[in-house]
Amino acid sequence: MTTSLQSDYLQYLLSSWDIKPTESLSWLDRLRAEAIDQAGTQQLPTKKDEEWRFTDISPLARLPFQAATPKFDLQAKDIEHLKLKEADNRLVFVDGHFAPHLSIISGSLSHIVGNLPALTSRDTLLQSHLGKHVSIDHNVFAALNTAFLRDAAVIVFPKEFVLEQPVHLLFIATQSEVTSYPRSLIIGEPGSQATVIEDYVSLQPSAAYITNSVTEISLAEHARIQHVRVQRESNQAFHLANCAASLGHASHFQSTTVTLGAQISRYNMHIHIANEAAECDISGLSMISGRQLADTHTCIDHAKPHGISQQQHKCIVDDAAHAVFNGKIIVRPHAQRTNSSQSSRNLLLSKSAQVDTKPQLEIFADDVKCAHGATVGQLDAEEIFYLQSRGLSETEARNLLTFAFGAEIINRIPVPSLKQQLEQAVLKQTQSH
């Protein structure tokens, strides 16, 4: 790809920018203006960039999809199958635009859960978080998302507030050849506890479009947030996502990511252990086939002592698909007594399936425990034999073992109906042979 094609692409995208200045949120106008400037100075990454060496996104430059305009043809019945019965609160975004008629916010939560423009009463708080956790330097996609920021899912869990039911953020793609810019901001104030599900879906199984999403999560001291992220976009979609979480003192962040869709997907997750004794437990599953490419880049940055991070990432790769996992762990010089473990396990189901897995430890403190391991393999012949000896055919045995490999991650999702949906999806894919 030539440099000029790349810059043309960005120029073209930015030329479509026509967001009207807001009256009340001038800080938001400034945030967008800065992002436009940032995006203008950057280029689309190529495989020459270390962070993108396994993932060629050059096809993107030939798809200058304009920002989606709001189209709300969807009715409640169209999304019936996507609802999660445990979630009393659901924010629905259609092609990145808030769809109030599909969303449900229970009255008592209307001041803490909603679309960005509706929560101006929390102006100061939002200003101190929005765009503060995800960096837009050297990150053209985060910069573009911020440049196009208009609607956003915003959740503020107040101090000591415990929400038993999960909040469902549902991002639905309905149009082809457009780019949508979903944005989420989740703030857990001191001692709050909640579960949030980010769910990216398409209603057209083979529509080509781009999702460029950014999620920012902030946990104050002793906050506990369970975060679930499901990417089930169309098989022709491009999904580019950035998620950043900042962890306060003794906070606890659990995140489970399941990646099933998109032609090319890239998920950057950055976790900042910003204060002492914070803990995160991160797990991910990418299950891909055909010619899909799923790239997960995570960075857990231990900036303060006594932090604990646990990470488990799994890939199930079939046909000629290609999975990438790059797991960086940074332990800063003062982050003593850090305890970190990372495991990357990968299952290749065909001869042409490919996985690139790379643990990357950068440790600058001396009193730390850091363990990591990576395995790449096929299904174990002894395991298949065991199941055959119990009456299962070889195909049934392979399917069960493949399912089990993925189910181990899915079982971590604290929402039974979603777990069931995903188990079905994994089962369907394992049985497609």
Place this chain on the structure above:
Amino acid sequence: MIKKDSSNILTIQDLHASINGTEILKGIDFTVRSGEIHAIMGLNGSGKSTLAKVLAGHSAYEVTQGSVLFDDIDLLALPPEERARAGLFLAFQYPIEIPGVANTQFLRLAYNTVQTRRGKEELDPLEFDDFVREKMKMLDMKPDFLDRSVNEGFSGGEKKRNEVLQMALLEPKLSILDETDSGLDIDALKIVAQGVNQIANQNNAMIVVTHYQRLLDYIVPDYVHVMQSGRIVMTGGKELALELETHGYDWISANKQSLAGVSA
């Protein structure tokens, strides 16, 4: 129990098998009739576990010579799952762990797969739950056993109990227990043996593969076969196991000639 008029369940003739071109079984002959319990003893590397795996159909082993009849069926012509469905069961020395699949799901899947192939009704989760809990009592197993992932984090004793539970559920005609006693303390050994004894009856048969005599105090064999270098070098009654315990396996080599008359 030995009865003259029992029918043959398993007939092995001149069985040779290799792995990666190396011959491990060098001509095995023996017959198992219904109601009988056979013990196969031998040192590590004598080929006793290989025999168990070859009978169950492990694909790493190549049968180069000989025949095995299971009832009247040519066992060696069947893939492992068909052998299981026909009523052959192997209790593994090292049962595999399947994180992500609940034990109850797995047990029901195995049960229903085998049942439907035998032309019987499947059980739904509730019916199966009652059925399996009844069998679990026999093995003194805690109910949470069902909800845990298959064998994951199970102790040695729990894994072996889970094998015997599967055996109880699948009601095999021929069970092969491959070193079921390894890694068990005496209490677990007794429970496992008790379970096996409850399953044994006039219409089925067992082959118990073991290194030590200890298990045979609790599962009393009708025949004891001693394997060495891929062959059965001696066959006797249950007292042969005691002789081995007293004198060690070296005693076999020294007495092979003089005791040859005992061998069937």
